Amino acid sequence: xxxxxxxxxxxxxxxxxxxxxxxxxxxxxxxxxxxxxxxxxxxxxxxxxxxxxxxxxxxxxxxxxxxxxxxxxxxxxxxxxxxxxxxxxxxxxxxxxxxxxxxxxxxxxx
Numbered sequence: 001x002x003x004x005x006x007x008x009x010x011x012x013x014x015x016x017x018x019x020x021x022x023x024x025x026x027x028x029x030x031x032x033x034x035x036x037x038x039x040x041x042x043x044x045x046x047x048x049x050x051x052x053x054x055x056x057x058x059x060x061x062x063x064x065x066x067x068x069x070x071x072x073x074x075x076x077x078x079x080x081x082x083x084x085x086x087x088x089x090x091x092x093x094x095x096x097x098x099x100x101x102x103x104x105x106x107x108x109x110x
Contacts, residue, residue: 016045016096017045017047019053019054019056019057020057020060020061020066021089021092022045022047022049023037023054023057023058023061023067024061024066024067024081024085024089024092025041025044025045025089026040026041026044027067027079027080027081027085028081028086028089030080031070031078031079031080032078032079033076033078033079034051034054034058034076034079035076036076036078037049037054037079038051038054058079061085062079064084064088065082065084065085066081066082066084066085066088067079067080067081067082068080068082
């Protein structure tokens with residue numbers, strides 16, 4: 001079941017539902033154009049990003065140098081992670097892992 005992005009983001013604002021994180025995670029699986037990213041994110045993340053949210057985040061990610069558009073003859077232009085984008089995503093995932101492990105340790109004592 002997909003939760004509306006706006007509801008989920010405002011109620012549970014965290015990295016796991018952050019559009020930029022989700023886009024980077026999607027592109028870690030390979031090059032994709034916008035619609036393919038929306039579908040992929042819906043499948044693996046359970047979040048439905050609207051076109052405005054998606055393309056706004058893509059613009060920010062390009063500006064940070066974490067993704068780049070791939071030249072293509074097709075109408076839909078795919079994007080891919082850059083080396084800096086891979087490093088940033090690895091750092092974010094490591095932080096999530098650290099937080100999850102700390103939370104599990106606390107739960108053992110609850």
